[in-house]
Each structure stands twice: as structure tokens, then as C-alpha cells.
Amino acid sequence: MREADVTGLDMDMVSLRTTRDTLEKDVPSIRLEKDSELREIYQFGRKLGQGSFGVVYEATHIETQTKWAIKEVCRPAAGSSKVKMLEQEINILKQVNHACVIQLKEVYNTANMIYLVTELCTGGELNQLLRQKKYFTEDETRHIIRSLAEAVVYLHKKDIVHRDLKLENILVKNSEDDDGRINIKVTDFGLSEQMSGVGIDNIMTETCGTLIYMAPEMMSGRGYSQWCDVWSIGVVMYMLLCGEPPFVSKTKAYLLEEIMSKEVPFNQPIWSKVSDGAKTILTCLLKVDPAHRMSPSQLLENPWITGDTNVPATPSNVLKMMREHLKEVETGTQTPEDLSFTSSEDTLGQHLVPQADAPGTECNHAKTSPVRSSRPCTALVPTKTTKQSGGSLQQDKQKNGPEASVTPSTIVTQAHASVKASPQSSAKQRRRQDKKDFSSGQNLSCDLSKSQNHRPFTSSKSKKPLRCSKANSYSE
Numbered sequence: 001m002r003e004a005d006v007t008g009l010d011m012d013m014v015s016l017r018t019t020r021d022t023l024e025k026d027v028p029s030i031r032l033e034k035d036s037e038l039r040e041i042y043q044f045g046r047k048l049g050q051g052s053f054g055v056v057y058e059a060t061h062i063e064t065q066t067k068w069a070i071k072e073v074c075r076p077a078a079g080s081s082k083v084k085m086l087e088q089e090i091n092i093l094k095q096v097n098h099a100c101v102i103q104l105k106e107v108y109n110t111a112n113m114i115y116l117v118t119e120l121c122t123g124g125e126l127n128q129l130l131r132q133k134k135y136f137t138e139d140e141t142r143h144i145i146r147s148l149a150e151a152v153v154y155l156h157k158k159d160i161v162h163r164d165l166k167l168e169n170i171l172v173k174n175s176e177d178d179d180g181r182i183n184i185k186v187t188d189f190g191l192s193e194q195m196s197g198v199g200i201d202n203i204m205t206e207t208c209g210t211l212i213y214m215a216p217e218m219m220s221g222r223g224y225s226q227w228c229d230v231w232s233i234g235v236v237m238y239m240l241l242c243g244e245p246p247f248v249s250k251t252k253a254y255l256l257e258e259i260m261s262k263e264v265p266f267n268q269p270i271w272s273k274v275s276d277g278a279k280t281i282l283t284c285l286l287k288v289d290p291a292h293r294m295s296p297s298q299l300l301e302n303p304w305i306t307g308d309t310n311v312p313a314t315p316s317n318v319l320k321m322m323r324e325h326l327k328e329v330e331t332g333t334q335t336p337e338d339l340s341f342t343s344s345e346d347t348l349g350q351h352l353v354p355q356a357d358a359p360g361t362e363c364n365h366a367k368t369s370p371v372r373s374s375r376p377c378t379a380l381v382p383t384k385t386t387k388q389s390g391g392s393l394q395q396d397k398q399k400n401g402p403e404a405s406v407t408p409s410t411i412v413t414q415a416h417a418s419v420k421a422s423p424q425s426s427a428k429q430r431r432r433q434d435k436k437d438f439s440s441g442q443n444l445s446c447d448l449s450k451s452q453n454h455r456p457f458t459s460s461k462s463k464k465p466l467r468c469s470k471a472n473s474y475s476e
Ligand SMILES: Nc1ncnc2c1ncn2[C@@H]1O[C@H](COP(=O)(O)OP(=O)(O)OP(=O)(O)O)[C@@H](O)[C@H]1O
Pocket: 048, 049, 050, 051, 052, 053, 054, 055, 056, 069, 071, 102, 118, 119, 120, 121, 122, 124, 125, 168, 169, 171, 187, 188, 190, 470
């Protein structure tokens, strides 16, 4: 047995991204001469499951008597699509270190096999648990969704988009911990993408994932960003609460049509027992337009998630909220200097930019809005600048901190200029125009298809033919 080189992995298997090396955890990658040598380190137990790559076993580390899961993978042919997925999975698992994401302990390489040693999740997959229970209570769902949102916030901060979030890829660490809570671990990063570019390079075009969890912008094939994961959180949450997916259709085209034409359905009797708070979150997560979707950070701050019932009521209708805000300025309860609009504009023209992570802000459009995609869920600010900065994701991060990277405006509608309205005269002018826009209702709609028709997304990523990567999951 010999330690692998400093890069940590077999270089014929994995081409590491040099920029990420320093961020990676110290996951030992060990070369074994024979497969039998691993049996001297671990005692293999029951089979836990089978994936498209290989078999997963429970295993006991002989020296420490600790239990692990070992994924045994036949080394795929060099250059095959499986190699890319495995590379991606290992590369990403080496970088992540979060309580709600599966932990990779070690990687073993032999001439024919690769072994991934990960933490053991004795509770199996979340979909199995859901099948047993039929549906989860709001309390159980809250805990699971909070953990999932925490994992997604963490991943997105690392520029990792999971792209295949679903019940099957959420493992249960233990069926129920001491508090009766279900501890989850996000797994299966085979279809994940790490965004290494800036601005438009962070728009992906590959269609991948599992249909019922797939965001509409991903299905449309016009380009998508990390907001596809938010849609999937919405589908997972919906399924936890009622046991069934919100939208079902046999083909991608029909499913897309269904999603575009329908409200999030709350017709089944079970929904009468679900709180409005939970339903509101669902409609905010399942927004057709990703620019109007609730961010994972906002989700974490939502009173339904935090259980904080003392959050001051905010007007749920954004237009109403903005009018009240302007009225305060007019009546002098707020000075112009108090205002700090983040203005932006893309080349598509006027566009409302959700301000990142306004706590307690809720959307309440499910019953009031006839068009599901036309109402934003986040605190919105008007956009009136005429300058296009070409600002990038990285530039935004430098200027505004890491959270800036997860605003839809930076990704979905490409680069925006973020300008603080500090000089009084220009701020006055801008606000006057903003007020005009708000009172006329202008700007309050962002139609994905219109936007994209106007300026189709392009990507530096290669476009490959549709291929089946695993049962129910596919990628282009
Ligand atoms: N760490 C783990 N602890 C417990 N069970 C696991 C663990 N990892 C995987 N499993 C089980 O083994 C099964 C196969 O996992 P694996 O990761 O190989 O495939 P998959 O996630 O189903 O899909 P893919 O084909 O994309 O690899 C899973 O469905 C799960 O039930």
C-alpha cells in the first residue's frame, strides 16, 4: 500500500481544479496493490444499496471498530461519461465539510476499483422513510427543510450547484435522533457542477437531474443557475408534506407545460391541515421565474422555518410594501438619506432585483396572483440606472461579500450594475422615477420566457446529446 501523490487522487482518474486544491479537505487517497488489502483495513458487512456506479456496503474499520459506508466502484473506462461524474463527485466531496452533507473519509484506488469511504447513514434514503410514513408532519418537514437549506446555502457559497436534489439523494443519518428529529445528509454529487467562471460563464445549459424535481428553466434548455436547486427544495418540501410531487407528467415538454400553466396545487384534503406559512414558502420556492424564487438564505430566515412568531408583520404584497415605503418618505417619517436603493439594470430593460435575504419577507401570491411567475417573493427594489457594468460574480463577491453571489440578478439575468444611491440629487431623481414606476405598477413583472427570448443565455459549457446517467436522472 502506498500513499497517493500530493494531489490526493489518482491523476489518471481525476483532473483536479488547481484553484480549488487549497480549499479541499485533507481526504487521504490511498493506492492499494490488491483489493484484498482493503479487507485487512475494513470488515465488509451488509450491502446497503446499489447505484449506477457500483455497490455500497456497510463496513467496520477494524482498528477503531467504527462503522462506515464503502462505495465500491469498478474503474470506468477513461474518457467515459462515468469518469466525469465520478471525478466530479470525488472533487466536490473532497471540498465539502458540512453537517448536512455526506462526509468523504478516504478514497482507495486499486488497478480495477475505486473505493469511497463515507460516513454511514443507517436510516437509508429519505424517500424510503417517506414511503413508510406516507407524509411528514410540519415539524418534521421544518427540520428536514432547514437542514437541506443549510446544506444548499453552504454549497452555493462554494459555487457548487447540486443539480439533482431529490428524496433519493438525501440520506437519513439515523432514523430518529434523541429529540425524535430526522438528521439528513445530502449525497450524490455525480451531476453537480462547480461554477468556475464569472458572470455569464456561470449559466449552465446541460439538462440533467430527475424530471419531477427539475426546475422549469432547466427543462426549457435556455440556461439556468444555482436557483435550480431552490426549485428542487420546493419539490422535496411539497412531497414531504403530502407524499406526492406537485407536478407530474410523462415527458419533459408536458411537465413544463403543466408547471407553466398551473398554480402550485393544494387541492388534496391533506393540504387543509397544512399551515399557510408552509404553503406560502412552497409557492415562493416553486416560482417559475428563478429571479422571483425565495433564496435558500431567505428560507432559513423565514418565520415558518425559525418558528419565530414575533417577527413583525410585513406587507406581503410587494407593491403595497413599496407604496408604504414611499409614503413614509413623503410624510417625512423617513428621510431620503435613509433610502439606499440597489439599482440595477440588465440589457433586457427594467428589471426588479430581489434584494438578497430580507428576513421575514413573505410572498402571498398563491391565491391572489393569476400568473404564478409574475410576483416576486423577495424584497424588491426598483431599477433605474442606465449603466451596464458587466460586473461579474467574483466582482460582486468582492464588493458585496459572498452573499452577493447568490442573488438571482447576478446569475439569472447575467451581470448587473449595483449602485448605491448616495449622492442626494441623483437619489432624488431616481426615487421620483421609481415612485412613478411603482404607482403605475411598471416593473413588477419579470417574465422568464420574454427575458430569455430577448437575450438567450449562452454558455461556455459544451452541449452534448441527451444521455441516461441513472434511473430517472439524466443529463445532456
Ligand atoms: N453513506 C451511506 N450510508 C448508507 N447508505 C448509503 C450510503 N451511500 C449510499 N447508500 C445507499 O446505497 C445506495 C446506492 O448509492 P450510490 O451512491 O452508489 O448510488 P445512488 O445515489 O443511488 O445513485 P448513482 O447511481 O448516481 O450513484 C443508495 O441508494 C443508498 O441507499
